[in-house]
Amino acid sequence: MEKQVNSLLQIENLAKDFGKLRAVDHLSLSLEEGEIRGLIGPNGSGKTTLINLLTGVYKPTSGRVYFSGKRIDRLPPESITREGIMRTFQVARLFGDMTLLENMLIPAFTQGMSKREASHRAKELLDFCVLGGLSHEPARNLSGGQGMLLQIVRGFMRQPLRLYLLDEPFAGVHPTIKDVMIETIQKMNREEGVTFLVVSHELTIVRRLCSRISVLHGGRLISEGTMKEVANDPRVIDSYLGG
Amino acid sequence: MENLNDTSISKLKGVSLLLAGSVVVCLLPFWTGQYYQQIFTIAFYYVVLASSWNLIAGYTGQFSLAHHAFAAIGGYTSALLVTRFGFPMWAGILAALSSSALMGFILGVLCLRMRAIYLAIATWAFAESVRIFISMTYEITRGDLGLAVPKIFLGEGRGVACYYLFLGLAAATVFMISIINRSKMGYYLRAIRDDEMAARVMGIHATRWKIFSFIISSGTAGIAGAFYGHYNGLLTPVMVDFNEMAFIVIMVVIGGIRSIAGPVIGAILIEIFTETFREFGEVRMVVFALAVIAIARLYNEGVVGTVRQFGQWISRRKQARKDVT
Numbered sequence: 081m082e083k084q085v086n087s088l089l090q091i092e093n094l095a096k097d098f099g100k101l102r103a104v105d106h107l108s109l110s111l112e113e114g115e116i117r118g119l120i121g122p123n124g125s126g127k128t129t130l131i132n133l134l135t136g137v138y139k140p141t142s143g144r145v146y147f148s149g150k151r152i153d154r155l156p157p158e159s160i161t162r163e164g165i166m167r168t169f170q171v172a173r174l175f176g177d178m179t180l181l182e183n184m185l186i187p188a189f190t191q192g193m194s195k196r197e198a199s200h201r202a203k204e205l206l207d208f209c210v211l212g213g214l215s216h217e218p219a220r221n222l223s224g225g226q227g228m229l230l231q232i233v234r235g236f237m238r239q240p241l242r243l244y245l246l247d248e249p250f251a252g253v254h255p256t257i258k259d260v261m262i263e264t265i266q267k268m269n270r271e272e273g274v275t276f277l278v279v280s281h282e283l284t285i286v287r288r289l290c291s292r293i294s295v296l297h298g299g300r301l302i303s304e305g306t307m308k309e310v311a312n313d314p315r316v317i318d319s320y321l322g323g
Numbered sequence: 324m325e326n327l328n329d330t331s332i333s334k335l336k337g338v339s340l341l342l343a344g345s346v347v348v349c350l351l352p353f354w355t356g357q358y359y360q361q362i363f364t365i366a367f368y369y370v371v372l373a374s375s376w377n378l379i380a381g382y383t384g385q386f387s388l389a390h391h392a393f394a395a396i397g398g399y400t401s402a403l404l405v406t407r408f409g410f411p412m413w414a415g416i417l418a419a420l421s422s423s424a425l426m427g428f429i430l431g432v433l434c435l436r437m438r439a440i441y442l443a444i445a446t447w448a449f450a451e452s453v454r455i456f457i458s459m460t461y462e463i464t465r466g467d468l469g470l471a472v473p474k475i476f477l478g479e480g481r482g483v484a485c486y487y488l489f490l491g492l493a494a495a496t497v498f499m500i501s502i503i504n505r506s507k508m509g510y511y512l513r514a515i516r517d518d519e520m521a522a523r524v525m526g527i528h529a530t531r532w533k534i535f536s537f538i539i540s541s542g543t544a545g546i547a548g549a550f551y552g553h554y555n556g557l558l559t560p561v562m563v564d565f566n567e568m569a570f571i572v573i574m575v576v577i578g579g580i581r582s583i584a585g586p587v588i589g590a591i592l593i594e595i596f597t598e599t600f601r602e603f604g605e606v607r608m609v610v611f612a613l614a615v616i617a618i619a620r621l622y623n624e625g626v627v628g629t630v631r632q633f634g635q636w637i638s639r640r641k642q643a644r645k646d647v648t
Contacts, residue, residue, distance in 0.1 A: 135524055137520065137524070156523070157520070157523040158524075158526050158527060158529070160524075161523075161524055161525065161526040162526055166524070167524055169521070173518050173520070173521035174517075174521070175513065175518060175521070175522075176517055176518075177513065177516075177517055177581070178510075178513055178514070178517065182510060185510060186510055186511070186522070186527070187526060189507045189510055189511070190511075190525060190527055191526065238526070
């Protein structure tokens with residue numbers, strides 16, 4: 081179903097119940113093409129559930145999601161990916177028995193890219209992220225931070241990548257690798273116009289990276305704006321920043 | 324440059340080993356008696372079953388326990404079409420491929436959303452149903468008495484001809500699986516095995532590829548079963564006995580799951596061992612079980628992995644000595 085919308089991603093009244101628990105509570109949110117949006121909120125506020133709903137991992141209880149005007153909330157994960165949406169997981173989910181290079185080839189293959197073309201792009205990206213020297217190592221040998229980094233760059237193999245949902249990409253990662261991640265995100269946003277939704281508890285990084293921030297609490301959107309605006313919002317102070 | 328040379332040398336060694344092995348296997352019937360010809364013919368049959376099961380269990384991570392049933396479906400399809408309906412043997416074998424692939428598709432659609440133990444139980448139940456069905460439908464299959472099947476190749480050179488037939492079948496299966504493994508499909512299957520949800524968010528249609536691998540795997544087992552029937556001349560429900568499935572699993576695990584060479588080595592080793600120690604009967608299964616436990620506990624890459632590891636250890640020692648001097 082198509083709908084005339086101006087935003088790249090439009091979420092309308094989205095809700096998700098797990099039994100009696102309402103994890104996402106009639107949430108509406110929109111993302112403009114080319115922005116890097118931060119999504120913050122205390123633990124259990126529904127951030128990861130929202131990512132799972134947007135990528136088809138969970139089916140919503142009610143509500144709608146439009147991507148470029150196309151309704152995507154009933155599509156399976158693989159079809160949503162084909163629309164140009166990728167995601168990462170809180171704990172890096174890599175194909176452990178495969179090498180870094182093979183991990184990179186998978187998303188390129190699913191869109192019909194040839195092995196030669198895919199390998200070329202994969203090597204470029206791995207080199208940029210300083211993982212090039214490990215490209216023939218099995219992914220299971222990577223450290224936590226390196227795994228997180230690989231998970232992020234693997235998503236960039238999809239072309240065109242229009243929206244990238246990053247779920248806690250900086251958690252437990254060494255500062256040097258964090259810098260590489262930030263640099264990579266900014267480069268892909270600048271050069272390839274990728275839109276990002278970054279879920280993170282690291283407010284310093286969110287401030288550095290994101291122009292706008294949305295704040296969730298109890299599955300609801302309680303505030304939205306620049307970091308300064310949301311930081312001064314009493315509802316955010318009450319729920320998240322703790323005064 | 325040195326690394327490149329090392330890789331080339333290692334590849335060259337691999338190719339030389341493969342060529343030497345191929346020559347030995349091709350010439351084997353000329354310096355062994357009929358007894359060993361038969362053992363190797365059966366071993367090649369198991370190479371087909373073990374390699375095709377490795378595709379679904381090793382590469383895709385779907386622990387199916389119905390592989391022997393697909394071989395039986397193929398065997399009985401061809402045998403019944405040839406004996407009851409007068410089909411030519413080649414047509415019976417093609418029908419065996421179709422019927423087992425179709426059953427693989429149906430079972431795949433029904434079961435492949437199941438995971439781990441549930442899939443194992445469901446496929447085992449399917450195999451048992453096939454066994455009971457064959458035993459009970461005496462009028463059609465002659466049940467436990469066995470169904471006489473027209474033999475492939477007749478006359479004096481039959482043993483050698485069958486040896487090469489099954490060798491060809493085994494080589495074709497190994498070649499096919501090695502091609503699949505290097506193709507995009509191979510990447511998808513391994514990704515699904517490692518993390519199905521991550522594979523799906525990468526754009527892989529996991530269910531479709533799992534069913535596809537199930538079809539290929541069961542179709543291959545069906546062809547093997549059909550040829551086996553026409554080689555052996557008799558089919559009985561023993562073909563669907565759980566021991567058969569256990570043998571396939573043992574061959575793959577001992578040889579080395581998730582490798583191309585593993586099931587080949589495993590099938591040949593286990594078949595030779597089984598025949599050599601035939602007089603010990605069921606005790607052999609105890610020995611195999613202990614071997615599987617030992618491999619699973621100590622080194623789960625099987626014989627092939629152990630040999631590879633040993634080779635790497637030797638290379639490292641050589642390199643260390645070179646560095647010292």
